Amino acid sequence: xxxxxxxxxxxxxxxxxxxxxxxxxxxxxxxxxxxxxxxxxxxxxxxxxxxxxxxxxxxxxxxxxxxxxxxxxxxxxxxxxxxxxxxxxxxxxxxxxxxxxxxxxxxxxxxxxxxxxxxxxxxxxxxxxxxxxxxxxxxxxxxxxxxxxxxxxx
Numbered sequence: 001x002x003x004x005x006x007x008x009x010x011x012x013x014x015x016x017x018x019x020x021x022x023x024x025x026x027x028x029x030x031x032x033x034x035x036x037x038x039x040x041x042x043x044x045x046x047x048x049x050x051x052x053x054x055x056x057x058x059x060x061x062x063x064x065x066x067x068x069x070x071x072x073x074x075x076x077x078x079x080x081x082x083x084x085x086x087x088x089x090x091x092x093x094x095x096x097x098x099x100x101x102x103x104x105x106x107x108x109x110x111x112x113x114x115x116x117x118x119x120x121x122x123x124x125x126x127x128x129x130x131x132x133x134x135x136x137x138x139x140x141x142x143x144x145x146x147x148x149x150x151x152x153x154x
């Protein structure tokens with residue numbers, strides 16, 4: 001049932017007309033997946049997933065605002081009905097799951113198994129690569145080049 005809801009949201013993403021609607025759909029899909037991840041594996045995994053997706057959505061939102069600052073949000077009643085029905089189906093899915101199913105899954109997986117002595121070198125290498133990527137992006141984007149497009153207020 002969860003896969004049907006996710007598939008229907010992914011199909012409805014293709015019907016969006018504005019980037020703001022696309023952002024709302026992606027945010028809703030992210031929240032659904034993060035709730036499922038936090039219930040099945042660990043709450044930290046769900047929180048990290050939400051933070052990563054929200055960061056990407058903020059970048060997407062700022063890009064579209066810079067390109068077209070006066071874009072009107074076209075709100076369709078049909079899309080709101082679809083959104084409400086998906087959220088209702090998701091709530092039904094969450095209430096219908098058995099607690100024993102979650103206890104079975106939680107007993108086998110722990111997020112602490114990722115950070116152990118065997119993976120310490122790999123994790124430190126990934127942290128260094130991400131840090132150097134951050135430094136290189138900061139050096140590439142010059143402070144004097146400014147925003148994506150100049151804003152002229154009349």
